[in-house]
Amino acid sequence: MHRVLLAGAWGRRYAAGPACKGVEGHGRRQARACERAGGATAQVRAVYTATMSKATSGVWDAVIIGGGHNGLVCAAYLAQAGKRVLVLERRSVVGGAAVTEEFHPGFRNSVASYTVSLLQPKVIADLNLAAHGLRVVPRRINNFLPLDGDYLLAGPGRTAAEVARFSVRDAAQLPLFEQRLEAFADVLRDTALQAPPNVGEGSWLRQLPELWRAGQLGRRLHGLEPALRQELLDLFTISASEYLDRWFESEPIKALFGFDGIVGNYASPHAPGTAYVLLHHAFGESNGVEGAWGHAIGGMGAITQAMARAAQAAGARIQTNAGVQRILVEQGQAVGVQTTDGEIIRARAVVANVNPKLLYEQLLSPGQVPSATRERMANWRCASGTFRMNVALSALPDFTVLPGAGDHLTAGIIIAPTLAYMDRAYSDARAHGWSRQPIVEMLIPSTLDDSLAPPGQHVASLFCQHVAPVLPGGRSWDDHREEVAELMLATVEQHAPGFSQLVLGRQVLSPLDLERTFGLLGGDIFHGALSLNQLFSARPMLGQADYRGALPGLYLCGSGTHPGGGVTGAPGHNAAHVILADL
Template sequence: MSAARPARGARYDCIVVGGGHNGLTCAAYLARAGRSVLVLEAADRVGGAAVTREFAPGFRVSACAHLLHLMPGKLIAELNLSAHGLKLAAAQLPTTALSADDAHLPLGPEGAAVLAAQSAHDAAAYPAYGARLARLAARLRPILGATPPRLGTAGWRDRAALLGLGLRLRALGRRDMRELLRIGPMCVQDLLDEHFESPLLKGALGFDAVLGTNYGPRSPGTVFTLLYRLAAAGEEGGGLAQPLGGLGALSEALAGAARAAGAQVRTGAVVKRILVRDDRAAGVVLASGEELAAGAVVSSADPKTTFLGLLGAEHLDAGFVRRIVHLRARGLAAKLHLALDAAPRFAGLDPAALRGRLLWAPSPEHIERAFNHAKYGEFSASPILEITVPTVSDPALAPAGAHVLSVVAQYAPFALAGGWAEGRRRFTELLIDTLTALAPGLRAQVRHAELLSPEDLEREFRITGGHWHHAELALDQFFMLRPVPGVAQYRAPVGGLYLCGAGCHPGGGVMGLAGRNAAREVVREAA
């Protein structure tokens, strides 16, 4: 393989479709392994859903993902992202559960006294609950950075991986192993009801189990999604961080690392088709008509886009196509950006909490009721919110004295009854009303509001369904089954074609592991 950079029109070892954080991570690792690599990104900037952009004159925001907490420190160190410009504006951000009666609850050890005042029972139960989930999550963690094994093969690698998985679970010990088997498929509300009585605490803990998914706290399998998030959050226990300059700065650093390793990154390059010659992926055709040849095509676009849009069903067998068609990928999270004249004042909230994450999910019942509406294509009159004020730690994102509010609002159905053209204004108003009830005076501070519905996320970020994970993160679309059997080891059924985005193992979130794992498989196959 040549590490030289081919000129335009020449043949690359690898073409990476999409310059989101996973595509860039994959490109960086491939280039470091000596491959000539070209990244083709449709947008006029890199980052995909990890991007910073202006949404009102002088106001910038992380336009989709807004918190960094899942990317392993090892990956950041391996790619030397700090040398490529990554700096944190804030780390170890606190989380506070907002309450309608101003009895807000900081989560974690810092909130122990407040929790004890609200419920002595919950204060006593919380540490053991947290420790057990942390133990279980720690056992799951190595799975995230591994290629899922194939089932029923004689390959030593598959057998070794299955054996390793079994041993890891065995090492949990009898009690924790039994507990993992018992609680994994459960709904998170049942688990929380077993341990706690405070609706506020249960709402906040349940929130993380359903954020970015198509579930409510009473959906089976939501303990699994919670454990998965905890596993991805890493050794440090999920220290939430905010890159200086927003999530786009992380993507720029990844692009810098890829370029430094020899990869080329082109923006404004829309891939229209993946070329197939002699039953192998042989390159791509851009919307401009330009053809680019490659030994391997690695797509970070979502699975439906990759297989049905770019490759074409004619290159796949009918069973595989059916699985991709039925892959569940309908987003339920929207994003609200507010340009504010001044810092918001949440009633009864310690201003220091504004640098962290605020949750509005006052009970599991509140969350479930909000989810109920989404099942019928409606948004709830009482949505649940993850609120950040990034300008507290990074004032340069707004004009002097002004602030940005960045809010994930769930549940906002992709296929809203009546459509988003009509629903956008109503939902925006509802969100501002909900926020103003918590932060009196906020409505009067709003200079500009931008709502990104799942439909907008699909359009702006080219993610089918605008889904957080590119494909629902569920037990039946997980690990060896992600996104569907036949491509769970990153290799597509068509030779020379790979997946490296959130749609494959280990899923979405700004983690970089799908990109890293896929690069390892590309290199392994060619070796």
């Protein structure tokens, strides 16, 4: 297996990030360059000014490994409670996969994570992110599916009419379908901001609080009608295609909703469990509108920069260019970390905002990890089948089925016309290494945000599936990255002739690049697949669902914990409250 990450310690053998190496010591010119690149802006330079000698003095209440969005959320809550908090970020800028960077002269974009919907309103309010600069605007159209000679648009007030063009029956079914999904999404929202029942080893007395939490959940589920309880159970176990077949007859309608079942999920829409992934993407909202999608002005980095400001305003310290080599363990307890520069930092709580597999296999030695945890991590499934591109465009693309500029270009443009197409894309990637007819979701955020590109020009995000996290036959993604990038552009070109000629520059991230740059093992955007055996009380494993790790003093706050991936802030919120209860 070609795994650069697993060849060395966290932060030691990654490729260097873009040229924005922190602000301290680089002067105003570098600060302005960082601001243009979506890195550390002038307003938050103070966040990064702590030198390691100052930052490591004394014992911290908490040291957080990784300055991704959940780490920043956790830091902000802990600091608001008066705790001494230090965040260590390996890269030159905080944000994890939610960052905005200049990838071509004059063009900035959200590098990895690329859209807003799942960010928890409570987190936005508690951290007062609007006061720290966050502004989210809605897409005018949620989704645009180019089809063979036709198209489908989905958005507030127009989806039913669009669906009726394909099937009057499906249009009649749509309101009840959306009502059901919303009822189930409400259950997810109720559970997202609390630790799930932590079912594991321990005495009956110790398990009582967990049984009480399980009982609370049971009562919440009991509030649903029996038929709805059965349907919700089905959503956790059946395929997206099976679930959608129960509701709809038209292939474009099934594709519209089925796409959410395979986003970031290396699976066929016919695979059991993909119905839950569909539901996972349905429980979000934007600006108070449930199920809506939005764009953060300035890109996804605007979210994490606002979080960094909130954490710093509360008293947290953030150190960039500070990779962690290992977690310090004394007498079976986590007591601090050692950085890749050899600095020792001691803390009452060591909080890992990284993939659980990375935590237990890279930051701790095998002898420090209980055997049950080692076994679980050996089987922890990380795979998104994801290939990411950002492109600078000289002009907007022109789609054959819906030519000209319009609100449809503010949408998620989904090239995946049928469930059968998605199934073939997965099967092809399994056999060949990448789909030769790939699934592409393209967003053009500059249609909503003119700060990202020069006047009259645009940037586009391409989220592409399916590709194998590890190529078959011992091949390397470094040798095939550009070949696959050309294929992705050609796929868009089939629906928007001339698209490739509009491309002025591009950034290409294979699964291996996502792993190297952001620590996304196998390119997994969720820090672990959203399958039934890796959800809720089993995320990351039974006995660690409450954000407390395998060792005393060790905590997890990343997307590999409940409720899972996406830019939600929920794991960071939940972990902070558990840590505060312990400190």
